[in-house]
Amino acid sequence: MRPVPLEKPLVVLRDGRKLIGILRSFDQFANLVLKDTTERRYVGDAYGDIPRGIFIIRGENVVLPGENHRIWPLRKVPVEEPLQVQRQEMEARLKRDKIKNRLLSDQGSSVDPTEDGELY
Template identity: 35%
Template sequence: MSLPFGSVPGYLPGSTSLVEQLDRPVLLILRDSRHILGVLRSFDQFCNVLIEQSKERRFCWTNENGKHPVYTDVEEGATVIKGDQIVIMGEVDNLEAESMGVGGKLKKVPLKEFNRIMERVDEGEEKKRGKCWDFDTDLNN
């Protein structure tokens, strides 16, 4: 059985089914909970992927002082991601948050402001916990 040139069958097993997402914007959620947005340019039989125009989207869900949860994008350029690190990958309309249904709930901030917010959150968490427990030193005593 042969297929006409350029046609893609409705079902392709394994990583070959990614051919339909080539040259389209995708969102990847990785095992370390990072969110990567970019354009899928290539893949192999192990689901290793090459993402162009990639950016890591970072979230801060804290609602301190009545502020809305915030996010920022860190530009990364071309990125190769190992297939065993990908938890889920899906196609998105475009790479902006407004198109992903979060525009009204999240506020985009510059990276410097995001880092300042995260520092305040980290300091607040340490104050809540009191003395921080250090696994290595506390077990040795």
């Protein structure tokens, strides 16, 4: 009799990260321990995996635990590609936010960015 392969569940966290790993332990508070964990980054129809090892997740950070099913055809790419695209998207969003805050400030809004562009 062959051993049954261990299913690797997908866990979505509050901060948006998606983790896939072997479920080693859980409790009534949804605290999880994942072994051989990878963080999966999606961009369009592609994804890249970042190996993370053992992950201990506090239950309050779990949004969705579930099976790791392929819903649509995705292609696996080196992780640098999704990371680069996400970095570019973040830079574009920060640039838009900076322009928006400047326009709101010019119109008398209470937005008061500090010298380095941070709001807080």
